[in-house]
Amino acid sequence: MAERRFEVARLPGFATVAVATFVMLYLPIATLVTFSFNAGSSIAVWEGFSLHWYADAWNNQAVKDATVRSLVIAVWAAMISTTVATLAALGTTRRAAFKGETFIYVAINQPLMVPEIVTAVALMILFGMVKVATGYQGLGYLILAHSAFCIPFAYLPIRARLEGMDLSLESAAADLYASPWQTFRFVTLPLLGPGILAGAMLAFVISLDDVIITEFVKSGGQDTLPTYMLGQMRRTMTPEVNAISTALLALTVVLLTAFFLLTRKKG
Amino acid sequence: MTEAVTIEARNAVKAFGQGEHVVRALDDVSIQIRKGEFFTLLGPSGCGKTTLLRLIAGFEMPTSGTILLDGADITDLPPNKRPVNTVFQSYALFPHLTVAENVGFGLTMQGRPKAEVSKRVAEMLALVKLEPMAGRKVSQLSGGQQQRVALARALAPQPKVLLLDEPLSALDLKLRKEMQVELKRLQTETGITFIFVTHDQEEALTMSDRIGVMSAGKLQQVGSPRDIYTRPVNRFVASFIGETNFLPATVVPGGVRLSTGDVVEVATTRPGAVTLTVRPEQVRIVAAGEAGAIAARVKFLVYFGTDTHCHLDLSDGTEVVARVQSPASGEAGIVEGSTVGIRFAPGAAQVLED
Known part of the structure; x- marks a missing residue:
């Protein structure tokens, strides 16, 4: 090649650093996945291949309950946060520039900036007062809390999609006799679809994975899968935890792959 | 319609x-x-x-x-x-x-x-x-x-x-x-x-x-x-659409007097100092000294294929462009530096309204 460019790959030690980074990132996960198939009850000593920890987890009523609870909360949180985020994204991109725009962005993305533990304590105190006042003890608190911190995750891909959309498409629809509602229904929404789906999936994964806020907000017997696993640490750890983690990992990888496929630019 | x-x-x-x-x-x-x-x-x-x-x-x-x-x-x-x-x-x-x-x-x-x-x-x-x-x-x-x-x-x-x-x-x-x-x-x-x-x-x-x-x-x-x-x-309209010449002039009975002293017959209702406009293709090149023609000197020629643009100077330095069909260039004896006369096609010259 005639042109000599600066290439990071040619620097001494590049390969070493790259390999070390990948090992640090993926070796723990590989170990976790490997020991989920351990025949013995140790999470550190290999005693042969078996699927029985998956079967154990599957038949464990506490795991089943926590899984269902996690999924219910994640589905609700994804739906609520995506709806709110879609409205917020429309509100911040489909209007003329206004004073305080930056403030609105900061407000919407607040959960990304405030330390999660602070939000967790604040919600515990507030919901505690509501619980006393109303007597309601259900999953609503967790759903509400999850919905709130999922909003920025849903908001970002939706807003990115809206900003990439040609405004003249909506003008064209209005010009062709579409009412504002029809314009939204037949032009904006279909074009926004992939962004909304991507936002919903991201929100779902974020909700599924949450420990800190859930731990503080949940009432007795409201363990989600992550808080159930945290609880297991107080007892003897068995590869059952590995099996649950591996299943969770598989689900997340599938969803994030779908998210990537939906948000990448069409080539 | x-x-x-x-x-x-x-x-x-x-x-x-x-x-x-x-x-x-x-x-x-x-x-x-x-x-x-x-x-x-x-x-x-x-x-x-x-x-x-x-x-x-x-x-x-x-x-x-x-x-x-x-x-x-x-x-x-x-x-x-x-x-x-x-x-x-x-x-x-x-x-x-x-x-x-x-x-x-x-x-x-x-x-x-x-x-x-x-x-x-x-x-x-x-x-x-x-x-x-x-x-x-x-x-x-x-x-x-x-x-x-x-x-x-x-x-x-x-x-x-x-x-x-x-x-x-x-x-x-x-x-x-x-x-x-x-x-x-x-x-x-x-x-x-x-x-x-x-x-x-x-x-x-x-x-x-x-x-x-x-x-x-x-x-x-x-x-x-x-x-x-x-x-x-x-x-604005004259220069935005096509090419044109602008000549400063003063209204006199029956037409306008150019800054060279030549009088051009044109209808106008405006008094005083005006601008006369004429398209290059409406400027005819005639022999020097022909009666009623405005004296001009050929500064340079630009060849465009079907026609040639002749850039001319009037006696007071006002520049005028004439567009003539190319085959005619040689025959009419238009050469750079020569002295010629120009005429405007009947009705082609216009007084701008502002």
């Missing part, structure tokens, strides 16, 4: 910005566009032509003034309530719909029966010669084909007025020439009033029934292409 007025703007003003930064994109424009005509709004970018188009479409509200359609005030109607359709500069085709769905969009939104929509879509696709493309996505079409889809989509609901916002600017020269012919054909076949926005004076001259020349938010002149070209009212 009837004289009935389709679109009328009365004292339309559109101001952007606030306080000291107010820009009048449209400054008190009044215009009447007749039913069934091909009307072109011509002007440089930023002259307000697109703003006027957006007021007619309903995308913008005038700061003051009214827009009328067939005599009825439509100033406050939103775009979806106006029987006016637009061909956008960027085409703005819906990427998630097929060609046929794009063309049928307006009719569907109007709630027309499905059978009528599909019949009309087929007609429109035939009109723009795109029947085989009906089921394609718009991203699978070439620029010229997308342009045709945009036209078919805007024409399908049979609007009273079709607005075209520089629709040919994204096409290459050859395609642009084809589309000019195509647009003129569509306008004749459908009989719909076309309001066409462009900054290309040649496009305006070849396609329009009438042209409105705009500059700095104001309408400078409205007239047929021939009117605009041969009788420009001011310096």
